[in-house]
Each structure stands twice: as structure tokens, then as C-alpha cells.
Amino acid sequence: MTTPAGHQISTACPLDCPDSCSLRVSLSDGRVVALDGGEANPVTGGYICGKVRRFGERMYGPDRLLRPGFRLGPPGSGEFRWVSWDEALARVADVMREARDRWGAESVLPYCYGGSNGLLTQDTTDARMFRRFGASRLARTLCASTTGAANQALYGKMPSVTYADYARARLIVVWGANPSASSIHLVPYIREAQRAGARLAVVDPRATPLARLADLHLALRPGTDVAVALALHRHLFERGLADDAFLAAHATGADRLRERAREWTFERAAAVAGVDPGAIELLAGLYAAASPAVVRCGWGLERNRNGGNAAAAILALPAVAGKFGVRGGGFTLSNSSAWGVTKTWVGADEPPTRVVNMNHLGRMLTGPAEPPVKVLFVYNCNPLATAPHQNLVRKGLERDDLTTIVFDQVVTDTARYADIVLPATTFLEQYDFARAYGPISLQMVRPAVDAVGEARPNVDVFAEIEARLGLDRPDEPRDELEMMLSVIDGLPEGAGEAIRLDGRPAPPFGIAPVQFVDVFPRTDDGKVHLFPEELDREAPLGLYTFQPDPATERHPLALISPSSEKAISSSLFELVRKTAALTIHPVDAHQRAIADGDTVRVFNDLGAVTCHAAVSPTVGPGTVSLPKGLWSRHTLNGSTANALVPDTLTDLGAGACFNDARVQVERIEGATDREPAAAAEANPVEPADGARVH
Ligand code: SF4
Numbered sequence: 001m002t003t004p005a006g007h008q009i010s011t012a013c014p015l016d017c018p019d020s021c022s023l024r025v026s027l028s029d030g031r032v033v034a035l036d037g038g039e040a041n042p043v044t045g046g047y048i049c050g051k052v053r054r055f056g057e058r059m060y061g062p063d064r065l066l067r068p069g070f071r072l073g074p075p076g077s078g079e080f081r082w083v084s085w086d087e088a089l090a091r092v093a094d095v096m097r098e099a100r101d102r103w104g105a106e107s108v109l110p111y112c113y114g115g116s117n118g119l120l121t122q123d124t125t126d127a128r129m130f131r132r133f134g135a136s137r138l139a140r141t142l143c144a145s146t147t148g149a150a151n152q153a154l155y156g157k158m159p160s161v162t163y164a165d166y167a168r169a170r171l172i173v174v175w176g177a178n179p180s181a182s183s184i185h186l187v188p189y190i191r192e193a194q195r196a197g198a199r200l201a202v203v204d205p206r207a208t209p210l211a212r213l214a215d216l217h218l219a220l221r222p223g224t225d226v227a228v229a230l231a232l233h234r235h236l237f238e239r240g241l242a243d244d245a246f247l248a249a250h251a252t253g254a255d256r257l258r259e260r261a262r263e264w265t266f267e268r269a270a271a272v273a274g275v276d277p278g279a280i281e282l283l284a285g286l287y288a289a290a291s292p293a294v295v296r297c298g299w300g301l302e303r304n305r306n307g308g309n310a311a312a313a314i315l316a317l318p319a320v321a322g323k324f325g326v327r328g329g330g331f332t333l334s335n336s337s338a339w340g341v342t343k344t345w346v347g348a349d350e351p352p353t354r355v356v357n358m359n360h361l362g363r364m365l366t367g368p369a370e371p372p373v374k375v376l377f378v379y380n381c382n383p384l385a386t387a388p389h390q391n392l393v394r395k396g397l398e399r400d401d402l403t404t405i406v407f408d409q410v411v412t413d414t415a416r417y418a419d420i421v422l423p424a425t426t427f428l429e430q431y432d433f434a435r436a437y438g439p440i441s442l443q444m445v446r447p448a449v450d451a452v453g454e455a456r457p458n459v460d461v462f463a464e465i466e467a468r469l470g471l472d473r474p475d476e477p478r479d480e481l482e483m484m485l486s487v488i489d490g491l492p493e494g495a496g497e498a499i500r501l502d503g504r505p506a507p508p509f510g511i512a513p514v515q516f517v518d519v520f521p522r523t524d525d526g527k528v529h530l531f532p533e534e535l536d537r538e539a540p541l542g543l544y545t546f547q548p549d550p551a552t553e554r555h556p557l558a559l560i561s562p563s564s565e566k567a568i569s570s571s572l573f574e575l576v577r578k579t580a581a582l583t584i585h586p587v588d589a590h591q592r593a594i595a596d597g598d599t600v601r602v603f604n605d606l607g608a609v610t611c612h613a614a615v616s617p618t619v620g621p622g623t624v625s626l627p628k629g630l631w632s633r634h635t636l637n638g639s640t641a642n643a644l645v646p647d648t649l650t651d652l653g654a655g656a657c658f659n660d661a662r663v664q665v666e667r668i669e670g671a672t673d674r675e676p677a678a679a680a681e682a683n684p685v686e687p688a689d690g691a692r693v694h
Contacts, residue, residue: 009448010038013052014118014427015568018183018334018438021048025428025448032056032428032449040504043163043439044185050565051572055428059452063410063574065423066453075398078416085454089461091420093468095403096133099374105134106353107374113140113358115380115408115571118432118445121458122380123343124483128476129466131348136373139357141655142386146302147333149653150311153532154319156522157337161294161330162439162512167192168328171290173201173283175314176225177298180209181565183438186296193328199290201283203228204300205560206583206625207618216282219620222558222659223304224273227546228280229313231269233261235284236320243322250516251319253531260544261313272546274622288321292329300562303659305547308652312535313544318515319528330515336437339507345483345490347476359647359656362389365396379407379424379458384414385570385631388656390643391607407461410574413632423455430457431484433499440511442491444499459483539651547651551662555604557588559661560619561628561641570629580634581614583625584665589615592665599636599668602626604661607643610636610668624665628658 009025022038022045035055037047058064068088069080099107110130112122130137139145151157166172166189179186190210194200202211203218203225211217220228236242237258247254266284270277287293295317301310315331323329356364361383364373376397387393397404397417406418409426429452432445451457459480466472477483488496491505498505513519520526536543551558567573582602584594594600596615601608602624609626611634619625632638644661 009446010040011428011446011448012038012041012434012443013048014116014121014432014434014445015052015571016114016117017049017568018436019044019185020434020436020439020441020443021052021185022443023048023052027448030449032059041439041441041443043441049184051568054572054575055426057575058410058572059426059428061410061575064452065408065411065415065421066455067423068454069421071419071421075417076394078411080421085456088420088422089464089468092405092422092465095375095405096465096469099403100133103371103374106136107371108133108135109356109364109373109376110135110138111358111361111376111378111383112138112380113142113386114569115382116427116432117437118427118434119341119487120430120432120480120483123346124487125459125462125466125477126379127346128348129462129469129471131346131351132466132471133469134351134353137350137353137355139355139654141357141359141653143299143656144302144334146307146650146653146655147297147299147311150308150315150535151333153535154312154315154521154529157334158515158521159338159440159507159509159513159519160332160335161328161515162332162335163189165328165512165514166190166294167196169193169198169292169294170328171199171201171286171293173203173287173293173295174210174214175203175295175297176301177296178204178206178208178210178300178563179296182563186438199286201286203283205558205620205623206562216279216286218273218275218279218283221272221274221549221620221622222560223306223549224269224546225301225310226306226313226544227264227269227272228275229310229317230261230264230544231266231280232284232287232317233257233313233320234264235266235281236288237261239288241288242320246322246324247320251528251530252525253529254320256531257316257320257544274620287317291323292326293318293321293323294329295331297331297333300659302650302655304657305550305648305651305660307650307655307657308535309539309544309546312652316528316530319530324516325514327514332438334437335440336435338440339435339442339495340492341435343490345477345486357649357654358383359388359649359654361387362392362396362647365399365402366392373402375403375405377405377407378414378418382408382412382414382570384417385412385573385629385640386642388642388645388658389606389647390639390645392647407458409455412570412574422461423453424461425451425455425457429455431480433487440507440513442495442499442505444502535652550660555662555664556622557663557665558623558659559602559641559644559663560623560625560659561645561661562625564627564629566627567629570631573629573631573634576634578634579612579636580627580630580640581612582609582665583614583616583619585617585619585621585623586615587621588624588665589613592667594665594667600665601668602644602663602665604644604663606646607639608637609639609641609643613665613667624663
């Protein structure tokens with residue numbers, strides 16, 4: 001594709017971000033030279049995040065994977081002998097066949113997650129091929145499985161309040177989310193509401209940018225959100241502030257919730273959460289009094305042993321307080337299910353093979369398993385940077401009897417361990433469909449340029465592997481254009497036709513539904529289930545319960561690893577070159593004789609991370625923070641926060657407990673390299689000036 005300077009292409013961003021921006025891509029001589037916001041999606045029109053503005057650096061940068069290759073050096077070396085696609089795919093088919101013949105097809109484990117949210121890039125020919133092959137199945141639980149389990153059980157994933165309606169709210173509660181980093185187009189609507197007199201409350205262990213602009217900030221100890229949410233419920237029930245008429249008409253289980261909340265006084269919740277009881281009481285009063293009131297329930301609150309119970313208790317608040325039925329009132333979680341997409345295009349049923357929880361990758365690769373994993377096929381994912389218990393994952397990748405295949409756009413930390421690497425196209429080199437999960441939108445993604453190097457789209461490569469394994473069938477989609485048409489045909493009524501006509505599809509209830517006016521719970525009886533029995537059975541101590549903090553005397557500090565404004569999980573972090581810093585509160589730093597910029601060791605029984613310290617009150621005492629998704633190059637010893645994260649599971653949805661890492665921090669004596677600038681570069685947390693931390 002040759003293009004004159006100044007030529008522009010309209011497309012959309014399918015990366016794992018709630019917003020799904022429309023994009024305007026500027027080209028020159030067949031290359032991407034700039035990215036900016038397009039106008040097609042009015043919610044995101046006009047501007048995009050700084051991460052994707054730099055996407056061209058990923059496409060043409062030194063880490064880009066340009067050709068298939070076979071590893072030359074030891075695992076982790078990242079040295080490859082470049083080969084043809086034919087040779088690479090022949091080897092892939094051979095190792096899969098050999099593993100199946102000797103160990104059974106379940107010895108092949110596909111591992112993918114969120115590198116793209118596009119409907120073509122995942123769960124098309126890849127799923128078809130692995131299902132027909134009979135590979136192990138993967139439970140995608142790194143993120144959102146916990147909040148998703150709660151949302152499914154309480155509301156059947158009823159569509160959420162969309163961004164524009166936040167401008168109508170009188171109270172906004174941002175709970176466990178940092179829109180300034182990971183859903184930036186929500187922020188202007190919150191600011192608009194504030195200008196119109198709305199109050200803003202933020203519940204988050206960190207003084208995020210929005211927390212610094214809030215009327216109230218509750219800096220909870222990680223993992224205690226459920227206690228605070230139950231204290232709010234107790235207040236609503238005990239003070240006669242629950243909406244009995246709404247509950248009688250639209251909910252079940254309110255009495256059971258009330259019973260479980262009874263023990264959670266403000267004082268007890270405050271003691272557990274490490275905040276002032278008056279701050280919780282203030283939030284309860286604000287929430288009971290305001291309408292419209294909306295809760296933005298984020299994913300930060302799910303990343304611990306109590307995450308499912310926290311999500312359920314928070315999502316139950318608008319039902320108990322009667323906040324539905326008005327524009328700008330209710331809750332927002334994910335709108336990914338709003339469209340009712342069922343992926344009929346996969347074209348193969350799920351086999352009854354074993355299911356591997358992706359949080360247990362390390363133990364699957366190193367522990368006893370029947371059959372053992374002999375082929376690990378990684379795509380849309382960088383598990384060495386993103387999965388818990390990093391040292392165990394690394395040990396597994398070092399096994400000399402494991403064949404690891406990595407199909408990616410760049411040479412990730414995981415790819416450096418791969419026996420076979422395959423180069424993938426980026427979303428600017430292929431077709432796809434971008435489905436937002438913040439706003440309700442569905443857009444076509446179009447290629448702006450030819451594939452860089454020999455990169456190929458996922459759809460084509462998995463279809464070719466399928467054919468080489470003799471699993472293909474006549475008259476089914478075998479490349480991205482055929483699969484694109486199949487997806488369009490399989491979209492819910494009206495959406496496919498609108499996409500085909502280059503329009504903006506909308507679901508039947510519109511793109512800005514009011515909860516309990518335009519949309520209702522998608523449960524079997526259409527009601528909110530405030531006490532789903534299945535959740536009560538699943539949670540270790542039952543529904544709406546609290547499991548105590550895992551801290552010990554040796555490892556007293558709670559380590560959190562929140563999203564960064566520099567990257568989307570680990571994607572694009574390769575563009576950040578400086579050493580990361582651990583944010584630590586001045587009191588904790590003083591106790592350990594740590595000064596800003598010092599080199600520190602963060603450790604527990606699972607591992608250690610050596611990095612710099614950023615001393616700042618943006619985290620509360622007792623909490624320390626390292627960015628999510630760092631690469632090995634960002635620390636001084638090659639380990640990141642995930643080396644300190646246990647592979648225990650959340651109470652609901654079998655999710656990851658990233659924020660249950662408990663650590664100690666010590667200054668490394670004699671280290672003289674003080675790099676305060678590095679902290680500012682790699683850390684997402686902004687200065688604390690004006691933060692209101694209770
Ligand atoms: S990552 Fe999010 S904010 Fe950035 S361009 Fe993509 S959709 Fe927009």
C-alpha cells in the first residue's frame with residue numbers, strides 16, 4: 001500500500017480498554033506517521049490516550065517481530081534463527097501432532113488473553129482449531145472473571161450506565177477504578193457533572209488523579225472494599241433508607257443481604273479498612289441522599305481474596321438504595337455483554353477437555369499434571385509479565401521438554417523463552433471489530449497499512465495450522481475476509497447490517513439505556529438477585545463475608561499493581577525504557593530509612609524485585625505500589641510485581657489475587673544510583689498535592 005503524505009484512514013481501536021476510540025491514522029509513504037481521535041464514535045471523538053498515540057513506535061520499533069523464528073540460545077535468550085512461514089508452521093503442526101500422539105491432545109495448552117479485544121483476533125479460527133484438536137481449555141480469569149461472576153448472578157449482566165449519562169448524576173462514586181489511566185473518556189463527563197454541582201467520591205487505595213479532585217476519598221487497605229460496602233448496606237437498612245417498594249417489586253434476597261450486613265458497623269468496617277469511620281458515614285449519607293447517583297465499579301477491587309464479595313456488595317447498592325430508573329443513576333461495570341454476541345461463527349463445539357485456570361500457569365507447567373503440558377501456545381498474551389507467581393511461570397518456561405510457541409507482534413518477555421515465534425499483525429495492519437465495554441459501540445477496524453515484515457493475522461495463521469493438522473472442513477471461513485463476513489452474519493439482528501452499510505449499529509435499547517427503564521436484569525425472572533445461592537455456595541466463607549488480611553509480621557505491606565497510563569496491561573510497556581519505582585508512603589519509608597530514589601528490594605517468600613523507591617503519600621501507610629504489566633527490563637533484577645503475587649484465587653469467579661501480595665521492603669545498602677526521574681517516568685501515580693486522604 002503506497003500512500004501520499006497527508007493521507008488519512010479512519011479506523012477504531014480494539015485494544016483491551018473500555019473506550020474503543022474511533023481513530024484517524026495519518027500515513028506517509030505507506031507508513032503510519034501519526035494517530036489521533038476520529039469522529040465516528042461521539043463518546044471518544046477527537047482525542048485518544050497517549051499510549052496509542054505512540055503505537056507507530058511499536059509497529060516499527062526494535063522489538064517488533066518481523067519473521068518466524070526458532071530459538072537459538074537457551075530459554076530466555078531471545079535469540080532466534082529466522083525461518084520461512086512454511087518451515088515454522090510445519091514445525092508447529094509437527095509438535096502438536098507429536099504431543100497428541102504421545103501424551104494426548106490435552107497436553108497442548110492454548111494461552112491467550114486481551115492482547116486485542118477484537119472479535120476477529122480471538123475466538124475465531126483459533127478456537128475452532130484448538131476445539132477440533134481437543135486441546136486443554138483455558139479459563140480466562142486474569143481479569144474481570146470475579147466482577148463478571150457477581151454481575152452475572154445479581155443482574156444477568158444488565159447493560160451499564162454509559163459515560164455520557166454521568167454528566168446527569170448528582171453523586172458519582174468511583175470505586176476501584178482509575179479512569180484517568182484506563183477509560184479516559186469518562187473523565188470529562190465526571191468533570192462536567194462536578195461543574196454542575198455533583199459530588200464525587202473515590203474509593204481507592206491510591207490518591208488517583210480523580211481522588212485528588214473528589215469531595216471524599218476513602219483510601220482503603222486493599223481487600224477491604226466488601227467491609228465498607230456492607231457498612232453502607234447496614235446504614236441503608238437500619239436507618240429506613242432502603243427502597244422497600246423497589247425491592248419488593250424488582251429484587252429477591254434483600255433480607256439475606258440485610259442479615260449479612262448487620263455486623264458491619266461503620267466502626268468495624270473502618271477498623272478493617274484503615275480509614276476514619278466518619279468518612280464511611282459521610283459516604284453513606286451522600287449516597288442515601290443523592291439522586292441520580294451512579295457507582296462506577298472498577299476492576300481494582302476484585303483483585304483479592306474478597307473481590308467477588310466486594311463486587312456483589314457494591315453492585316447491590318443501587319438496588320437497595322433505589323437509585324435505578326433515572327438517567328444518570330445506577331451502576332457501571334462492563335458493557336461487553338450489552339450486544340448479546342454469542343460467537344456462533346466459531347464453528348466447532350467446545351470439547352469436554354480439562355479446563356486450566358490461567359492464573360495457575362506456573363503450577364501447570366511445573367507441578368504434576370495428567371497429561372503434562374508439552375506444548376504451550378501463547379497468543380494475544382504475555383504471561384511472564386501478566387500471570388501470578390512469575391518465578392514459577394519462568395521455571396516452567398525453562399523446561400527443556402516443553403515446546404513454547406509465541407505468536408505476537410513484538411518480542412515480549414514470554415517470547416524470549418519461545419522455541420518458535422510467529423509474527424502477528426497489529427490492528428493497523430488487519431481487519432477486526434472493536435466492541436467497547438465502557439460506552440456501547442461496535443465499530444469496524446480497517447487496515448491502514450500493509451503488514452510490517454512478514455506478520456500475518458491470527459485468523460489466517462490458525463486456519464493454516466488447522467489445515468496442516470487435517471482438521472479443516474470445506475466451505476468454512478479460512479482467512480480474515482471470509483471470517484469477517486461470517487462475524488457480520490453472526491452479529492445480533494441489525495448490527496451486522498449496519499456494519500455492512502458502514503453505519504453505527506445500536507442495540508434495540510439504544511446506546512445510552514436507563515437501567516430499569518430501557519434495560520432490566522437478564523436473570524430468569526427479570527429481577528435483581530441480591531442473594532444468589534450459587535454465590536453463597538462458591539465463596540469460601542459464604543456470600544457477603546470477609547476473609548482477613550494475609551499480612552504477616554515478616555511481610556506486612558500490601559503490594560498493589562494497578563494499571564498504568566503508559567501501557568495496556570503489558571502491551572506497549574516496551575516503549576518505556578526507564579527503571580520502575582515502588583511507591584511507598586513517607587511513614588513506611590522513614591521506618592525503613594528509605595529516601596526518594598533509593599534502590600530497594602521488595603520481597604516475600606515467592607520472590608524479590610529490585611527497583612527504585614518513590615516516596616509519596618499517594619498510597620496510604622501500609623500499602624506500596626508497582627505498575628501492572630511491567631517487563632523484566634523495567635527492574636534492576638528482571639522480576640516485576642507478579643513475582644510477589646500468589647496464585648491463590650478470588651472468592652468468586654476464580655480470578656487472580658494480585659493485590660493479596662504481602663511484602664517487606666528494604667533499602668539496598670551501598671546502592672548509590674538514585675533516580676527520582678525514573679519513578680516519574682514509569683509510575684502511574686501523580687503527585688499528592690491536594691489529595692484528600694481520610
Ligand atoms: S487504548 Fe483506549 S483510550 Fe487509547 S486509543 Fe484505544 S480505546 Fe482509546
